[in-house]
Every structure is written in C-alpha cells, then in structure tokens.
Amino acid sequence: MGLKVKKKNKVALIFGVTGQDGSYLVEFLLKKNYTVYGIKRRSSSANTQRIDHIFDSIDFKNNNFFIEYGDVTDSSSIFNVINNIKPDEIYNLSAQSHVRVSFDIPEYTANSTALGALRILEAIKSLKLYKTKFYQASSSEMFGKQKTNKSQNENTKFHPMSIYGVSKVFAHNTTILYREAYGIFACNGILFNHESPRRGPNFVTKKIAQGLVRIKLKKQKVLRLGNLYAIRDWGHAKDYVESMWKIMQFKKPDDWVIATNYEISVKKFINLCAKKLKIDLVWKNKGIKEVGVDKSTNQIIIKIDKKYFRPGEVDYLKGNYTKARKQLNWKPKYNINSLIDEMIKSELDFHE
Numbered sequence: 001m002g003l004k005v006k007k008k009n010k011v012a013l014i015f016g017v018t019g020q021d022g023s024y025l026v027e028f029l030l031k032k033n034y035t036v037y038g039i040k041r042r043s044s045s046a047n048t049q050r051i052d053h054i055f056d057s058i059d060f061k062n063n064n065f066f067i068e069y070g071d072v073t074d075s076s077s078i079f080n081v082i083n084n085i086k087p088d089e090i091y092n093l094s095a096q097s098h099v100r101v102s103f104d105i106p107e108y109t110a111n112s113t114a115l116g117a118l119r120i121l122e123a124i125k126s127l128k129l130y131k132t133k134f135y136q137a138s139s140s141e142m143f144g145k146q147k148t149n150k151s152q153n154e155n156t157k158f159h160p161m162s163i164y165g166v167s168k169v170f171a172h173n174t175t176i177l178y179r180e181a182y183g184i185f186a187c188n189g190i191l192f193n194h195e196s197p198r199r200g201p202n203f204v205t206k207k208i209a210q211g212l213v214r215i216k217l218k219k220q221k222v223l224r225l226g227n228l229y230a231i232r233d234w235g236h237a238k239d240y241v242e243s244m245w246k247i248m249q250f251k252k253p254d255d256w257v258i259a260t261n262y263e264i265s266v267k268k269f270i271n272l273c274a275k276k277l278k279i280d281l282v283w284k285n286k287g288i289k290e291v292g293v294d295k296s297t298n299q300i301i302i303k304i305d306k307k308y309f310r311p312g313e314v315d316y317l318k319g320n321y322t323k324a325r326k327q328l329n330w331k332p333k334y335n336i337n338s339l340i341d342e343m344i345k346s347e348l349d350f351h352e
C-alpha cells in the first residue's frame with residue numbers, strides 16, 4: 001500500500017475580510033479546506049459582525065481562520081503580513097466601496113481603493129513571491145458612462161463617473177501591468193452589483209429592503225431615496241465569491257466580467273420588494289416631487305431626497321458574462337426574485 005501524504009492546506013489572505021464579500025469568501029474557502037487569514041483595520045467600534053459567527057459555528061468546526069490587523073493605506077502592515085504568511089492566494093476586496101461617498105472623500109478613496117492594490121502588488125513583487133496569486137476586486141462602475149444601452153463585457157471601454165470608478169480603473173490597470181511586466185498571476189474580477197442580507201445599509205438594495213420592512217411593521221414612516229431610474233444588474237454575493245475562487249484556479253491569469261445579464265431599475269426593485277411585502281404601492285408626480293404612496297392608507301412612504309443624487313451617475317449597467325460561463329463554467333444560482341426573497345426574509349427575521 002502506498003504512503004498517504006496529507007496535502008498541505010492552501011493558504012489564502014483576504015484584505016477586506018470584514019465586508020460583505022469578505023465574509024462569504026471566508027466561508028467558501030474554509031469549506032474548501034483552506035487556511036484563511038483576514039486583515040481587519042482598526043476601528044473604534046466592532047467591525048467584525050459579518051465574520052464573528054464563523055469562529056464558533058459547527059459548520060466551520062475544523063476551520064483555520066485567523067484575523068490580523070492591517071490597513072491598505074499602510075505599506076508596512078501590508079508588507080509584514082504578506083511576508084509572515086506567504087499566502088498561496090491573496091484576495092484584495094478592500095476599498096472605500098461607496099460611490100456617493102467617494103465624491104465626499106476623494107483623496108482617501110484613491111488612497112485605499114487605488115493605491116491599496118498597488119501596495120499589495122509591490123509587496124508581492126519585492127518579496128519575490130512569484131507563486132502567490134493575486135485577485136483584484138474590479139468593478140462594473142469602471143464602465144461608467146456608456147453611449148448605448150448594450151451589455152458590457154471584458155472589451156467594453158471604461159468611462160468612470162466617480163472617484164471610486166477612477167480608482168478602480170487604476171487598480172485594474174495596475175493589476176494587468178504587474179501581470180505583464182513581472183509575470184505575477186494577477187487577475188481582475190469585474191463584478192457587477194451584488195447584494196445579500198449582509199450588504200452595507202447605505203447601498204440602495206439593502207436600504208430599500210430594510211426601509212420597506214420597517215414601514216410594513218410601522219417602525220418607519222418614510223423612505224428617502226435618490227435616482228430611481230438608474231438601471232443595475234444585481235446578483236447575489238454568495239454566487240460572486242465562488243467566481244473569485246474560480247478565477248484564481250484558472251490555468252492562466254486573466255480579467256473576467258461576472259454578472260447575471262438581467263437588468264432592472266431602482267424603481268422596479270422597489271416595486272418587487274413592495275409586492276413581496278403586500279404593500280399596495282402607487283407612484284405619483286414626476287422628478288424631485290415623485291412619491292410612492294401606500295394605497296391602503298393613502299400615506300406617502302417614499303420620497304426623493306436630492307442629497308442622494310450624485311455629481312456623476314452611471315445610468316445603465318448590464319453585464320455579459322459569456323467568457324466566465326464558457327471558460328470558468330460559472331453561472332449565477334440566484335436570480336432577482338430569490339435575491340429579494342432572501343433579503344426581505346432576513347429583514348423580517350431581524351424584527352421577530
């Protein structure tokens with residue numbers, strides 16, 4: 001009988017582990033038997049709510065999950081952690097990820113979202129870790145302003161409309177440069193919007209699901225929103241973290257669009273949520289005066305607030321993920337209905 005050699009676990013390092021995607025990615029990798037290190041930044045209040053459950057969950061009993069302090073605006077912390085861990089795979093999910101906020105804190109957004117990726121790639125290069133693979137969380141926000149409402153793929157030209165988008169283009173191109181100039185296995189996942197019950201509360205889907213449930217339960221009177229006519233291609237974060245891993249296992253480093261190829265407006269998203277909650281919603285007026293009225297009570301429950309409009313808006317995003325479907329054998333399992341069902345259920349459960 002031949003000797004059975006236990007294969008060493010692969011080691012992954014995640015920047016942005018405390019975020020929506022980071023939390024799903026840890027769960028995914030632990031189930032694949034990885035040893036996972038996550039980087040959290042210092043904050044004055046707890047920022048680990050999305051991952052705390054992993055430490056004492058039976059689902060992850062044999063886990064190998066460790067948290068280290070670090071910050072992608074601090075080169076020395078990046079260098080030290082990569083040097084100590086020497087991971088097989090690095091996932092850079094860290095960013096100041098809110099598009100509207102990037103107009104208010106442009107310099108910090110560029111520092112974390114653009115230069116963060118550069119700092120990690122520089123550390124890989126200077127430590128000569130040529131076996132370490134790198135994943136960059138690129139974004140459909142990079143496509144920005146498009147001349148036509150055609151779906152976007154890997155060859156679509158970028159025209160970012162926010163400092164966040166500009167920063168992501170920098171990180172995206174830097175990733176390609178380090179691949180081509182230094183031979184690093186560096187990949188970009190150009191992910192379209194993806195949501196979940198763990199989505200941050202100031203992104204529109206979570207804000208709508210949370211707000212309408214609170215209104216239904218009479219805990220909130222009005223939900224204030226910005227542009228109702230932006231169109232997005234919304235998927236589920238759980239599906240999208242699987243694509244990140246598949247991108248890193250592909251035979252060569254490359255860039256990939258990950259999407260559902262199904263687009264709806266913010267207004268349609270509201271209508272679908274309202275219908276699931278049995279709120280009889282009708283719309284009145286136009287422009288800034290547009291309101292959503294609960295027909296059963298005749299109360300205004302949705303108002304437009306100028307403060308949520310952006311100096312630059314992205315009107316239309318719909319991704320063509322044919323390359324990922326054919327070459328990575330990836331496709332989304334959730335659709336818009338199952339995504340909304342899960343988000344609404346989680347909000348209702350919260351109030352039980």
Ligand code: NAP
Binds near residue numbers: 019022094194195
């Ligand atoms: P998220 O929930 O906002 O998570 C961002 C993560 O980055 C958090 O863990 C955050 O830490 C961390 N972070 C922020 N600044 C940092 C810094 N200076 N140093 C270290 N960590 C820092 O975002 P997400 O939705 O999970 O998205 C993950 C990544 O994919 C982001 O880069 C985002 O830009 C990109 N992306 C997202 C989407 C989407 O639709 N969700 C689509 C395309 C691309 P705290 O928890 O302490 O804030």
Ligand code: G4F
Binds near residue numbers: 192194309
């Ligand atoms: O939910 P959002 O803030 O997402 P946005 O701007 O598309 O960005 C998200 O997706 C990107 C991928 O394309 C990521 F890279 C990025 O990190 C982030 O995860 O806004 C979606 C749409 C926008 O057009 C916005 O103007 O909803 C519109 N909107 C209308 N009212 C609102 C609101 N957005 C927010 N956040 N809050 C509102 O009250």
